[in-house]
Amino acid sequence: MAQTHIRPRPRSERAPSRPRTWSPAALGALLTAPTFLVLAVVVLYPALSAVRQSLYGAPGLDPETGFVGDTDPFVGPGNYLAVLTDDGARFWNAFANTLFFTVTAVTLETVLGVLMALVMARALRGRALVRAAILIPWAVPTAVAALLWRWIFSADGVANALLPGQVLWTTEGFQSQLAVIIAEVWKTSPFIGLLVLAGLQMIPGEVHEAARVDGATAWQRFWRITLPMVRPALVVAVLFRVLDTMRMFDMPYVLIGPRKSSVETLSMLAQDEASNVRFGPASAYAVILFALVFLIAFAFVKLLGADVVGEDGAKERPRRVRGSFRSRHAAKEVAR
Numbered sequence: 001m002a003q004t005h006i007r008p009r010p011r012s013e014r015a016p017s018r019p020r021t022w023s024p025a026a027l028g029a030l031l032t033a034p035t036f037l038v039l040a041v042v043v044l045y046p047a048l049s050a051v052r053q054s055l056y057g058a059p060g061l062d063p064e065t066g067f068v069g070d071t072d073p074f075v076g077p078g079n080y081l082a083v084l085t086d087d088g089a090r091f092w093n094a095f096a097n098t099l100f101f102t103v104t105a106v107t108l109e110t111v112l113g114v115l116m117a118l119v120m121a122r123a124l125r126g127r128a129l130v131r132a133a134i135l136i137p138w139a140v141p142t143a144v145a146a147l148l149w150r151w152i153f154s155a156d157g158v159a160n161a162l163l164p165g166q167v168l169w170t171t172e173g174f175q176s177q178l179a180v181i182i183a184e185v186w187k188t189s190p191f192i193g194l195l196v197l198a199g200l201q202m203i204p205g206e207v208h209e210a211a212r213v214d215g216a217t218a219w220q221r222f223w224r225i226t227l228p229m230v231r232p233a234l235v236v237a238v239l240f241r242v243l244d245t246m247r248m249f250d251m252p253y254v255l256i257g258p259r260k261s262s263v264e265t266l267s268m269l270a271q272d273e274a275s276n277v278r279f280g281p282a283s284a285y286a287v288i289l290f291a292l293v294f295l296i297a298f299a300f301v302k303l304l305g306a307d308v309v310g311e312d313g314a315k316e317r318p319r320r321v322r323g324s325f326r327s328r329h330a331a332k333e334v335a336r
Contacts, residue, residue: 047290054079054283072280079284091285093261094269101180101252101265102245108185110238113192117230120193121200138190146254149183153255170255172262180252180263187251188244192237199233200226239300246293266292 022030056072057079083091120131137145152158153169160166169179203226211221227234249267256263258272266289273282 050283050286050290053279054287055280057280058278075280079280080288083281083284083288090261090264090269091266094264094266097177097263098246098248098265100177101184101248102242105181105184105188105245106238106241108181109189109192109241110234112185112189113237114196114234116190116193117196117200120197134193135190137187138194140187142187142250143254145183145187146251149179149186150255153179170257172260174262176256176260176262180255183255184245184248184251188241192234192241195233195237196230199230203229235300239297242296242300243293246296247289 053072055074055076057075059072116134120127120134140148150170154160155166155168157169159169167175169175207225207229208221211225216224247267248265249271252260252263252265253268253271258264258268264272266285270282270285270289273279273285
């Protein structure tokens with residue numbers, strides 16, 4: 001039998017090979033790998049180093065040799081116990097100041113931020129100029145803003161010139177806390193206003209128009225339509241501000257000064273320990289602050305859950321709101 005030879009097909013006639021496809025999980029892991037690598041370098045490694053350093057004490061006199069040691073002795077949880085016992089008064093004072101600044105400043109910033117957003121959302125003449133004027137304080141660096149307010153709150157500054165009496169704003173006392181809160185609220189209220197403004201611009205105008213036709217007042221439209229629909233953006237803004245205020249350092253440090261018990265925060269306390277070459281206690285303060293910030297962020301996300309996104313709730317609320325307004329309007333007509 002004659003042998004038949006199969007001639008290979010030319011390269012140009014071969015079927016094109018399919019490109020390699022990635023699964024969504026593999027593609028997502030590949031795209032996020034650089035981000036996780038950067039976070040591991042700038043966040044994870046310093047955090048682990050701080051935890052390790054918090055387990056060591058400051059080098060001191062060795063009772064056995066009588067010489068000063070050149071290495072940090074291992075003390076285990078001794079720094080944490082010292083923070084809560086030996087230096088407990090200073091720690092709890094800084095914790096109380098941090099909590100007071102967080103609650104007071106964030107509450108005022110939220111109220112003023114929502115008002116700013118409502119003003120910036122209105123179709124006013126010169127709206128661009130109004131928005132720029134409102135957002136300028138947020139663009140100013142915190143250290144520069146603190147120096148500005150330090151000049152305002154000086155003994156012969158603008159604040160004492162406008163107010164009756166002579167108040168020493170930058171000394172120990174409640175007036176120094178008030179000065180920090182005023183400066184912080186002035187600086188960061190536009191941040192909340194900017195995020196809320198973005199949420200306001202996502203609300204369809206037909207929703208407010210339908211509620212207005214159904215007889216809803218301005219307060220009812222704000223409370224039942226505007227506020228629920230901007231809640232996701234407002235929650236995110238408040239979360240960011242809470243985390244930032246918990247780590248407050250530069251505003252009270254520059255405005256009032258270091259080692260002032262009335263305005264000393266946990267970040268200032270950690271910096272003061274580190275500047276005195278007490279890196280073990282300083283790391284313990286930093287780890288405690290990191291744990292508090294992490295727990296607050298976890299509580300926000302865990303308790304609010306899907307409300308942080310708010311897509312389903314935002315779609316359903318206007319329907320319920322409109323129905324409630326219609327039912328009220330129908331009830332009024334029946335009563336008549």
